[in-house]
Amino acid sequence: MRVVEAFRETFGGEPAGVWHAPGRVNLIGEHTDYNDGLVLPFAVPWGVTAAVSPREDDVVRVRSLQAGEPLTVEKLDEAKGWARYVVGVFWALREAGHPVRGADLVVDGDVPQGAGLSSSAALEVAVGTALNELYGLALTKMEIALAAQRAENDFVGMPCGIMDQAASALAEEGKALFMDCRSLGVRNVPFDLARHGFQLLIINTGVHHELADGQYARRRQDCENAAKRLGVASLRDVTDLSGALSRLSGDERRRTQHVVTENHRVEAVIGLLRAGVVGEIGGLLNASHLSLRDQFEVSCPELDVAVEASLRGRARGARMTGGGFGGSAIALVADEHVRAVRDSVTGAYAERGWAAPEIYPATPASGARRLT
Known part of the structure; x- marks a missing residue:
């Protein structure tokens, strides 16, 4: 797997695991999510794959196979550019009181560029899913999605609704995800084209x-x-x-x-x-x-x-x-x-x-x- 080989090359060891989160396309329900409305997205076959290992300090070292050289972030608020989507998830989980320390990460994305299929949410959810397991946080998929949304809203500064992160975290194969963005209730609806x-x-x-x-x-x-x-x-x-x-x-x-x-x-x-x-x-x-x-x-x-x-x-x-x-x-x-x-x-x-x-x-x- 390309992301594992890159992790070995970058950090000189094996990752603790590899996680994947997909992008999404919204079937219908546009600009309704931040109005507490209804949405119907589904996950697409493309997304972000992350090879991750925890660290014993609070440093985040991350490399994107699309962005080039690895970055080392010792203070979260010093992160720049695309790395803010990664580091923002650490920040959101720590702000919520979860015992999350640092990590080494290599991320690889295959979401088509410029397609508006929410590669940012896929990146956030992949990182959140990895940290949830590595640090034994026992978060639900919706809680991971909410942490990812907070990272994008309050750390990156993009006032998105919850739809993208929820679709990336909760979608099921062959189904669209009906979501009430006020109650956060979800139901998978058959969509067998x-x-x-x-x-x-x-x-x-x-x-x-x-x-x-x-x-x-x-x-x-x-x-x-x-x-x-x-x-x-x-x-x-x-x-x-x-x-x-x-x-x-x-x-x-x-x-x-x-x-x-x-x-x-x-x-x-x-x-x-x-x-x-x-x-x-x-x-x-x-x-x-x-x-x-x-x-x-x-x-x-x-x-x-x-x-x-x-x-x-x-x-x-x-x-x-x-x-x-x-x-x-x-x-x-x-x-x-x-x-x-x-x-x-x-x-x-x-x-x-x-x-x-x-x-x-x-x-x-x-x-x-x-x-x-």
């Missing part, structure tokens, strides 16, 4: 717009402002949408409309999946994209073209997925139309002089686990 003759294609635009810098936090602030104006704890609590919209204007009105209707779409998708009619969720995926484009305003031309071209190629439904402003779209496609969708999307990009997007099928994979 092959059985029903479908594939879910990820269309990686490879695009990251600088426009996105700070935009995620602004969208979150819009939602919090709207909830405060409506006198509710979060937009999850809006039950009379038309009445709420009549009291709002501008960005706050648009953000509220998206969040409330997106929660309803998640529930509708779950009902259809439980009924075994996978193809019928396509219209809800389409509606989600339009809402993200027009009400939440987090799409971009590359995502819109990917969605529109997929539908021209006879996809049953398509939408952007993830935070937006780039990253990936997903398309639900019957097996017999996969080639047509691929050709339609690559042709639409070529017409505009854009680099061809990467397109690959994603099957629901297992969550975080020890490999050796």
Whole structure:
């Protein structure tokens, strides 16, 4: 295993173990997690693998096979760049009172770059899962996810919700993870695409717009402002949408409309999946994209073209997925139309002089686990 060989080369010994945590793609339920709402992600086959051994001091030595030379961090708050996602997990666990000391780590990731499949959450959860076992913390998978989220929120400084880390920690093979982000209740919902003759294609635009810098936090602030104006704890609590919209204007009105209707779409998708009619969720995926484009305003031309071209190629439904402003779209496609969708999307990009997007099928994979 490459990560074990690199650990031997870097630290001159054997790791205590190897752990893996996957990235995720969100089937539906976008920008609802930090509004105490509903989400339906699933784990993807790609993620982060970590070879780890504990230390008897508080030093963290970490090497990423994607980032180059190993780093030594003696004081956690001195960590820089990508290492903050690793060190932040140590910090979060220590802040919670857990007896976590240092470690030697080598991490290796194969999440497609720029796809918005949450490689950061995979890295955090892989490290958290390793430390949980190495230091005998007896944390549940949800507690590991919450520690990983705190690392990203309070140490890295990214105000993400809990969805990415929870999906990485708790997902099951062949299933989507339905999660109530307020209660933290979860239920795995069967999502066997092959059985029903479908594939879910990820269309990686490879695009990251600088426009996105700070935009995620602004969208979150819009939602919090709207909830405060409506006198509710979060937009999850809006039950009379038309009445709420009549009291709002501008960005706050648009953000509220998206969040409330997106929660309803998640529930509708779950009902259809439980009924075994996978193809019928396509219209809800389409509606989600339009809402993200027009009400939440987090799409971009590359995502819109990917969605529109997929539908021209006879996809049953398509939408952007993830935070937006780039990253990936997903398309639900019957097996017999996969080639047509691929050709339609690559042709639409070529017409505009854009680099061809990467397109690959994603099957629901297992969550975080020890490999050796």
